[in-house]
Amino acid sequence: MNDRPLIVGGLLLFVVFVTSPIWHGVATRKLALAPLEIKLPSQEKNCVAPASYMRTSHMQLLEQWRSDVVRRQQRQYTAYDGKVYEKNLTQTCLSQCHASHADFCDKCHRYAGVAALNCWNCHSDAPLPARNAP
Amino acid sequence: MKITRKQFLELSGLSLIAAAAGKLLPGTVRSATEEGARTIRWGMAIDLQKCRQKEGCSGCIRACHTTHNVPQFADKAHEVKWIWKQPFEDVFPFTQTAYAQAISAGQPVMVLCNHCESPPCTDVCPVDATWKRDDGVVTVDWHRCIGCRYCMAACPYGARSFNWQDPRPAIPAVNGDFPTRTKGVVEKCNFCEERLAKGLAPACVAACEEKALVFGDLEQPDSEVRRLLRSRFAVQRKPELGTHPSVYYLL
Numbered sequence: 402m403n404d405r406p407l408i409v410g411g412l413l414l415f416v417v418f419v420t421s422p423i424w425h426g427v428a429t430r431k432l433a434l435a436p437l438e439i440k441l442p443s444q445e446k447n448c449v450a451p452a453s454y455m456r457t458s459h460m461q462l463l464e465q466w467r468s469d470v471v472r473r474q475q476r477q478y479t480a481y482d483g484k485v486y487e488k489n490l491t492q493t494c495l496s497q498c499h500a501s502h503a504d505f506c507d508k509c510h511r512y513a514g515v516a517a518l519n520c521w522n523c524h525s526d527a528p529l530p531a532r533n534a535p
Numbered sequence: 536m537k538i539t540r541k542q543f544l545e546l547s548g549l550s551l552i553a554a555a556a557g558k559l560l561p562g563t564v565r566s567a568t569e570e571g572a573r574t575i576r577w578g579m580a581i582d583l584q585k586c587r588q589k590e591g592c593s594g595c596i597r598a599c600h601t602t603h604n605v606p607q608f609a610d611k612a613h614e615v616k617w618i619w620k621q622p623f624e625d626v627f628p629f630t631q632t633a634y635a636q637a638i639s640a641g642q643p644v645m646v647l648c649n650h651c652e653s654p655p656c657t658d659v660c661p662v663d664a665t666w667k668r669d670d671g672v673v674t675v676d677w678h679r680c681i682g683c684r685y686c687m688a689a690c691p692y693g694a695r696s697f698n699w700q701d702p703r704p705a706i707p708a709v710n711g712d713f714p715t716r717t718k719g720v721v722e723k724c725n726f727c728e729e730r731l732a733k734g735l736a737p738a739c740v741a742a743c744e745e746k747a748l749v750f751g752d753l754e755q756p757d758s759e760v761r762r763l764l765r766s767r768f769a770v771q772r773k774p775e776l777g778t779h780p781s782v783y784y785l786l
Contacts, residue, residue, distance in 0.1 A: 471676045474668070476732055491711060522703075523677065525711035 437512045439505060442498035449480045449493075460517075463490065490520060496528040576652075576671035577726055578753035578781035579740070580763045581645055585747035593620070595645065598742030599724070604715040606698075606705035615696040617724040618647040618739055626772060627784070645748070647739075648673060648694040648724035649772060649780030656686035656695065665721075671753070671781055672726045682719035691776055695723040753781060 417424075448455050450462060466488040469475040478486045486493050499505040502521060510517050538546075586592075599605070599618045606615050620643035623630075630639070654673045657666050664679035665686055687695045701718045709715060713729065716722050727737035735741070740750040751760035760783075763769070769783040 467678060471674075471678070474728075474732065491714075522717045523714040525709060525714070527711055529711045 434512075437509060439508060442500075445498050447480075447482060447484075448498070449478060449484075449486050451481065466490075491525045492529055495526070496530075500528050502526050574669070574754050576753040576781065577650065577731065578671070578751065578760055578783065579647075579726075579737075580749045580760050580769065580783045580785055582747045582749070582763075582767075582785045583642075583644060584785070585745045586645060587642060588745050588747075592745075594742045594744065595739035595748060596620075598738040601708065602710060602727070602738040603713055603725070604702075604706050604710055605722075606702035606715075607707065608700075608705050613699045615698060615702065615722065617696075617722070618645060620644065621646050627770065630770075630786075644784070645739075646692065646694070646772075647782065648726070649692055649778065649782045650724075650726055652779035652781065653777060655689040655691065655776075655778060659685040659689045661685065668728075670731075672728050672731075673723075674725055674728060675720075675722060677714070677716055677720045677722065680720040682721065684721060686721055691773055691778065692780075695721050697721050 450458075455462070466478065469478075470488050476488050478488045480486060495502065506517070506520075596618050600607070600616075603617060605617055608614055623639040623642040623644050626644045626646055627639075650667075650671055650673045652667075652671065654667050657673060660666075661683060662679055662681055664677075664681070665673065665675045667673050682697065684697055687693075687697060698716050698718050698720055702716055703709070706715060727735070727739075730737060736750050737748075740748045749759050749763055751758035753760060755761060763785060764783055767785045769785050771780045771783055774780075
């Protein structure tokens with residue numbers, strides 16, 4: 402069995418070749434993306450749910466809100482901190498905090514490379530004047 | 536425990552009597568679940584005499600269509616409408632006699648979705664995008680509608696419209712408080728369910744200065760609608776179809 406060094410050497414060469422982009426990235430330090438800079442609302446500290454939950458599961462929350470309003474006539478949302486919000490994309494999310502979907506929703510979706518439904522085909526994307534009663 | 540034949544027969548008989556007694560006294564058994572859950576059925580009465588008082592009036596149409604971002608297409612084939620005028624003889628073909636035609640012929644009648652008690656449009660929807668709510672409002676989920684237009688074919692009143700093209704450019708001034716629709720969905724009057732949720736009357740009712748449109752709960756015997764329907768002669772559109780519309784016309 403004189404082929405052992407050849408086989409092991411070939412395998413090693415293969416592994417190095419396959420993982421070469423990683424070593425290249427480590428060497429040139431280009432792996433780290435520039436951190437995403439998103440303008441956070443100035444007047445509010447808390448979202449309707451903790452930021453970590455919103456980051457991973459806002460789509461489920463929005464879908465739940467949609468079904469509640471359209472199908473169950475439940476329009477009030479009691480947040481984890483006890484605050485009551487109206488389940489309303491334009492009136493609550495956009496008008497109260499995230500003034501521009503282009504600067505918030507679209508920016509993050511582009512950064513993360515995630516396609517999303519286009520809410521703004523139908524829902525108003527301009528913030529509305531504040532309303533008193535929820 | 537051993538049970539004798541006699542004891543078994545006695546027990547069976549007693550159980551039967553107990554079950555029969557429960558059936559005979561439904562009030563005692565079911566009252567706990569049914570009390571408190573008052574049913575609502577929203578309905579409307581349209582007084583045609585009052586409606587005719589001001590000629591050419593279309594305040595209710597304007598109010599509805601601006602509130603709900605209803606597009607205004609010049610092309611009739613693309614028309615989208617929630618509440619509109621139709622000639623009397625088209626709305627009530629059965630009322631025509633040779634001598635009475637003169638007073639009613641050509642007179643405009645306000646028509647809108649009838650919010651039927653047995654809506655044929657909801658039964659045919661293949662994706663559960665339209666249904667009748669517990670309060671009688673027939674509603675559409677525009678997120679879910681696939682635009683097959685079965686419901687439009689099923690509606691005997693032509694109350695539903697289809698968006699053949701993007702409606703946004705055809706909306707004179709978008710009301711940001713209410714969503715617009717998108718190309719490829721069916722829409723119709725929603726009885727202002729978004730206003731009902733806030734305790735407000737529908738936009739058309741609020742806009743009518745002549746008070747020709749009266750809105751209320753048909754399940755409440757003392758509501759204004761019920762009072763009117765008791766005291767005046769009222770008709771529904773195409774009653775022979777058995778759809779039981781919630782919109783009544785006072786002739």
